[in-house]
Amino acid sequence: MSPTPPSPAPLSYKDAGVDIDAGDALVERIKPLAKKTLREGVLAGIGGFGALFEVPRRYREPVLVSGTDxxxxxxxxxxxxxxHDTVGIDLVAMSVNDVLVQGAEPLFFLDYFACGKLDVDTAAAVVGGIARGCELSDCALIGGETAEMPGMYPAGEYDLAGFAVGAVEKSKILTGRNVAEGDVVLGLASSGVHSNGFSLVRKCIERAGAGLPAQLDGKPFRQAVMEPTRLYVKPVLAALAAHPADAASSGGIKALAHITGGGLLENIPRVLPEGLGAQLAQGSWPRSELFAWLQQTAGIGDHEMNRTFNNGIGMVVVVAPEDADAVAATLRAHGETVHRIGRIVPRGQDAAVTLA
Structure with missing residues (x-):
């Protein structure tokens, strides 16, 4: 009679590559970070099966606006x-800046962090950036998900996704329908490349090889490239409160455009009525060393630069001409660098945005 083979050793979830204790440790690291982002409306946040948020009662006809990226x-x-400490700011900014374009105040944010093996220090650095972005936007970090999935990601890598929910009074939703010929286009300076066009950025770095510049725009090269996306929430909300669109007089702020993938050429038309375009004045805003280096290294023309990168303008504000100076002054008083970059014109046959 053959001997009975020994039973295989028990397998735990940790043996399979998922460390529940590490996940619990991360949650404990995240809780004080999320607490710093609390604002009115939060009823229950980190730690539950679902986060609860009550729309502030000051809204009479609240419309919820969501964005994900x-x-x-x-x-x-x-x-x-x-x-790893600033990509979380990028994550928040990409969603809250989009929500802002509708005239909405971001209320809360949730994130999704996925990796093959959870490194608590790395994940905490990323979430620290997310919390910082939420804090700067007065947006509550109300929940999220950390997924440890062995075999799905290479060692040391992770993926990020997130979404924001905001609110705006129904009567104050920015649709761009009141934009008219002659309106002024203001551009708010970007902090750098933000978070679009990095497939080309990485190709430029690869092409430059050992010839990378030590500094760009007064910062070490890597810091200049990784500078996080600028958060426009507080200054733009202040400007919207001070200069609301007025249908009766056709005044105030009429439209906003977040300059992300597609650059100036493809994002501005998204907020303009049919038949209207934007004529931008070439050279009306300064050219950073970073964008000059990217264009030279890639060997591309102005058109390709302006449809790949924000090229120095991260948010566009379309405003009635009589209010342009006042709106610019309000934005500058809240820390923005503002340039008058163009005007609204009848749309041409070929392009909705032209540079002259």
């Missing part, structure tokens, strides 16, 4: 350069 291939440089 990721960070894209900028993460590949974060892995390579071990720079």
């Amino acid at each position: 990721g960070v894209g291939t900028k993460l590949k440089l974060a892995f390579e350069w071990n720079m």
Whole structure:
């Protein structure tokens, strides 16, 4: 009679590659970060099966506005350069800036962090950036998900996604329908590349090889490239409160455009009525060393630059001409760098946005 083979050793979830204790440790690290983002409306946040939020009672006819996004291939440089503390700001900014374009106040944010093996220190650095972005936007970090999935991601890599929910009075939704010929286009300066076009940025870095500049725009090269997306929420909300669109007089702020993938050429038309376009004045805003280096290294023309990158303008504000100076002054008083970059014109046959 053959001997009975020994029973295989028990397998735990940790043996399979998922460390529940590490996940619990991360949650404990996140809780004080999320607490700093609390604002009116939060009823229950981190730790439950679902987060609860009550729309502030000051809204009479609240309309919820949602936005979702990721960070894209900028993460590949974060892995390579071990720079994880600002990509969370990018994640928040990409969603809250989109919500803002409708005239909405961001209320809360949730994130999704996925990896093959959870490194608590790396994840805490990323979530620290998310919390900082929420704090700067007066937006509550109300929940999220951390997924440890062995075999799904290479060692040391992770993915990020997130979404924001905001609210706006129904009567104050920015639709762009009141935009008219002759309106002024203001541009708010970006902080750098933000979080779009990084597949080309990485190709430029690869092409430059050992010839990378030590500094750009007064910052070490890597810091200049990884500078997080600018958060426009507080200054723009202040400007909207001070200069609301007025249908009766056709005054005030009429439209906003977040300059993300597609650049100036493809994002501005999204908020303009049919038949209208934008004529931008070439050279009406300063050219950073970073964008000059990217264009030279890639060997591309102005058109390709302006449809790939924000090229120095991260948010566009369309405003009635009589209010342009006042709106610019309000935005500058709240910390924005503002340029008058163009005007609204009848749309041409070929392009909705032209640079002259």
